[in-house]
Amino acid sequence: MLTADEAADLIQAIATRQDRAAFAALFRHYGPRIKAFLMRGGSDSETAQEVAQEAMIMVWRKAASFDRTRAAxxxxxxxxxxxxxxxxLRRTGRPPIEAEDWLTIFAPEEEDADKSVLAGQTYTRMKxxxxxxxxxxxxxxxxxxxxxxxxxxxAEELGLPLGTVKSRIRLALGRLRDALEREKDE
Amino acid sequence: MNRHQAPEELLLDFAAGALPPGPSLLLSLHVALDPVARRTVQDFQAIGGALLESAQISSDDEISLEVALSKLDEIPVESPPATVQPIPGFEWAPATLVPYLGRTPRWRKALGGFENIPIRIPGDRHRIEVLRLMPGVGLPQHHHTGSEYTIVMQGGFTDVTGNYGVGDFAMGPGPTDHEPIADPGEPCIAMIVLEQPIVLTNRWAPLLNPLLRRGWL
Incomplete structure (x- = not known):
């Protein structure tokens, strides 16, 4: 297993000294997970493997853009x-939001009040x-x-009214947030 | 404090990467300008991260580390991206919009007393434009046949549904007629993404609607 802190350290090691051993450790952990994740979403094994490879290479290339204070x-x-x-899927033009744009979207001058409550959680807690x-x-x-x-x-696929799907999404997010808010207050 | 956030289910669509490029770009502007929407997207992304982390893996999911390592020699670790330089006169534009404005964007006079810059994204079938309305200027009264998303980047506007300021998101569903009017102060600058051509309901409608349908206006 790899904790969030260990994973962040590995990315930092790639960023600061092009550490191939750190990359290998990250790859062993996340490569198969990305593949499994994609296959759950309906990708065939070959595509999932290809995308997982490309994603991990991107992790290497963009390691210096990773900011552990903003995202796990x-x-x-x-x-x-x-x-x-x-x-x-598109292979036409560039995707609208590049990975590095995600980091610029999240402006650095964020105040504590605006911090994501879920972002700071450990994976086991999230699970x-x-x-x-x-x-x-x-x-x-x-x-x-x-x-x-x-x-x-x-909604279409599950044969549910749109309103039902919307309320499930809102309830799910609300429950996750409430649970964490309660813990904070205790 | 902004009062109009995109609904959570739409922010989930955005966070999960399910939206087409046009609406996705618009949501990225909303997220850049509105801390509450940003927090929601970060929460959803954290859920995505947790799902990735807890993905069930088997030995079939092994992928070749050797293949990846053999490529690293030619692929340098890039330095962090430089901050996007704002275009003079377009400082209101969040970083994700800048590449789509082109090097020397120019406002185009549109019928109805406002100005616009059309935005083209390869592979996207929405009608996307950035609009600039001087205070007191309104968009012609219209309704929608599909969804319409709006994000305010400067100034503000008011219509029957309320008042919208910088960072605010508006969604125009269905058949209600509305006539947004720019608020006093700075000109109102907003990006609008339309699923279907709008349908004008004023007296020029019979003449102009066929042109709108063809995307000529």
Whole structure:
């Protein structure tokens, strides 16, 4: 296993000294995960492998853009893999938001009040929190992330009214946030 | 404090990369300008990260480290991207919009007393434009046949649904007629992304709607 801090250290080692051993460690951990993630979303094995390779090379190239105070390593790598997949699907022109743009979007002068509550969580905690969501909520969230489907497309596919899908998304996010807010107050 | 955020389900679509390029660009501007929307997108991305981290893997998911390592010699680790330089006169534009404005963007006079800059994104079928309205100027009364997204980048506007300032997001659903009017003060600059051509409902409508449908206006 790799903790979020260890993963961030590895990315930093690539950024500061082109550390190939650090890259190998990151690759062993995230390469298979990206592939599995993409295949869950319906990619065939060959495409998933290709995108995972490209995503990991991008992690190497863009390591110096990673800022551990703004995003966890997995979140950053998720964004890169997601963009690579979109890139793969389109293959026409550039994707609208490059991975590095994501970092400029998140302006540095953010105040504490605006900080994402979920971004600072450990993965095990996030996983626990997500296990507490209802199956109905989870299926929508998973479809959004694994299959790149809009909430409208998800509603169509599941044969649900749009309003039901919207409220599941809002409830899921609300529950995750509430749980963390309560912990903070205790 | 902004009062108009994009709905959470749309921010999820954005965070998960499910939106087409046009709406995605517009949402990126909203996220750049509105801290509350930004926080929501970061929360959703953290969920994406957690899903990646906890992906169930088997030995079939191994991918070749040797292939990747063999490429690294030719691929340097890049220095962090330079901050995007604003275009003189277009300082209101967030960084993600700048590449789409071109080097020397020019306002074009549009019918109805406002100005615009059309934005083209390869592979996107939306009608996308940046509009500039002097205070008191309104867009012609219209309704929508598809969804319409608006993000305010300077000044503000008011219509029957409320008042919109910098960073605010507006979504024009369906058939309600509305007539947005620019607020006093600085000119109102907004980007608008239309799924379908708008339908004018004023007295010039019979003449202009066919032209709008063809994208000539």
């Amino acid at each position: 390593a997995a979140t950053w790598i998720y964004t890169i893999a997601r963009n690579k997949r979109i890139d793969h 626990e929190l997500m296990d507490d969501l209802s199956a109905d909520q989870l299926v929508v969230i998973r479809k959004a992330f694994f299959e790149d489907k809009t909430h409208t497309a998800i």
